[in-house]
Amino acid sequence: xxxVDCLPRTREELLDLxxxxxxxxxxRKIQKGLAMPRHGGFRAPDKILMMLFPSRSGSNYFxxxxxxxxxxxxxxxSFNHLQLAKIRERKGLADTHEAVQWMIDNRGTEHAFGxxxxxxVLTGAVETGFLSEVxxxxxxxxxxxxxxxxQGISLEKMKLTGRRHSRQxxxxxxxxxxxxxxxxxxxxxNIINTEKKLADCxxxxxxxxxxYYYEDICAEPETHVRKVCDLLGLEMPENYAPTKVRLKVLRxxxxxxxxxxxxxxxxxxS
Numbered sequence: 001x002x003x004v005d006c007l008p009r010t011r012e013e014l015l016d017l018x019x020x021x022x023x024x025x026x027x028r029k030i031q032k033g034l035a036m037p038r039h040g041g042f043r044a045p046d047k048i049l050m051m052l053f054p055s056r057s058g059s060n061y062f063x064x065x066x067x068x069x070x071x072x073x074x075x076x077x078s079f080n081h082l083q084l085a086k087i088r089e090r091k092g093l094a095d096t097h098e099a100v101q102w103m104i105d106n107r108g109t110e111h112a113f114g115x116x117x118x119x120x121v122l123t124g125a126v127e128t129g130f131l132s133e134v135x136x137x138x139x140x141x142x143x144x145x146x147x148x149x150x151q152g153i154s155l156e157k158m159k160l161t162g163r164r165h166s167r168q169x170x171x172x173x174x175x176x177x178x179x180x181x182x183x184x185x186x187x188x189x190n191i192i193n194t195e196k197k198l199a200d201c202x203x204x205x206x207x208x209x210x211x212y213y214y215e216d217i218c219a220e221p222e223t224h225v226r227k228v229c230d231l232l233g234l235e236m237p238e239n240y241a242p243t244k245v246r247l248k249v250l251r252x253x254x255x256x257x258x259x260x261x262x263x264x265x266x267x268x269x270s
Contacts, residue, residue, distance in 0.1 A: 007206040009135055011039055014126040017204060021197050022119040030123045033081035037095045040129030044104050047232045048134045049114035051075065052122070052202060053143035054194040056154040058214030059116045061245065062143060065221050066114065068244045071234050075114040078103040079124030100128050112232060116143075118194065122201075139231050140202050140209040144195055147215065149269070152187035153258050156180065179258050181265045188269055 008014050019027045049066075053059045063075035077083060079100070088099040104113050117125060125131040131138070145151045160178060202209040210231065217224045222240055229236045262269075 008204065009132060011126060011129050011132040014132055014135070015123075017201065018119065018123040018126055021201055022123055026120075027123055027127075030081060030120065031127050034084065034096050034124060034127050036128055037097055038129075039127075040133050041097075042101055042104060042128075042130055042133060044130070044134055045108055045111055045113050046137060047071070047112035047234060048138040049075070049112065049228065049232060050122075050125075050131075050138050050140045051114065051116040051143055052140060052198040052209070053116060053118065054145075054151070054191045054198070055118060056151045056158070057143045057145045058217060059143055061214070062212070062217055062224070063114070063116055064245045065217070065225050065242050066228055068242045069225060069229060069234070069237050069240065071109060071112045071229070071232075072107070072114045073109060074107040075116055076107060077117065077121045078107055078115045079117065079121050079128060079130070081124055084124075096128070100130060104130075112234060119197070119201075135205065138207075140205065140207040141228060141231070142195075142199055142202060142209045142211045143214065144211065145191075145214040148188050148191050149184075149259050149262055150255065151191055152184045153255050153262070155187045155191075156184050156258075157255070159183075174254055176254065176257060179261060181262055184258070184262055185266055185269055 008017050015027065049072075051059060051063070063072075066072055066075055081096070084096050084099040084103070087093065087102055088096060091099075091102060093099050093102060103115075107113065107115075115121070115125065122131075157174060160174060161172060199209070199211075210227065212224055212227075221242060225240065226236045
């Protein structure tokens, strides 16, 4: 790990880090999408949680489990510029800076604020100036999925249908003929690459980020919620109950058939 003096802390240093992992063109596109009138100057609680994850790792589920503690109202991709634009329009806010403050105020509590991110949303958190203001009091966790093939198939199905979560209607049912092994293989390899980059990024931020797996969280949800509370120095509520979980598993028999076929065709990945 780099020495404390070398850790990226300013907005400019953190943007350089995002560019290293995400590419200059994509960083500039996010900057343009945010169109920040000014950077930083946000009110935020003392406890900050940042969950880093590749897509389809169970972040919605874990975020809702954590929100059920009452320490957070919602853990979401709050620095996604598309979400910020919707909030700005819906709430009649003046600009993106006000939309970011709305996210902090309404998705957090007076005690804590949490958000989840891949490099797309992480870049948004940096560009707004938020992360540079809170980085020294931010705790980072890494989230992964052990079954990367199931994860890759979930990404492939999302690409084909546009359906991101169970509450979203399915416009077109998928069939066995929609299977594309090469595309699923690319999804799996991209997951592995993203996992490595996110872990490396957390280390370069000077964060000792615990690693949690979706399957383990499903098996012992309260145990993992308690671990995050301990990490943040927050008391685990008595009689904890996951009251905010509103998701259903999208994995189905088609997913299982695709997984079996993929394992036979790509034993090197399996």
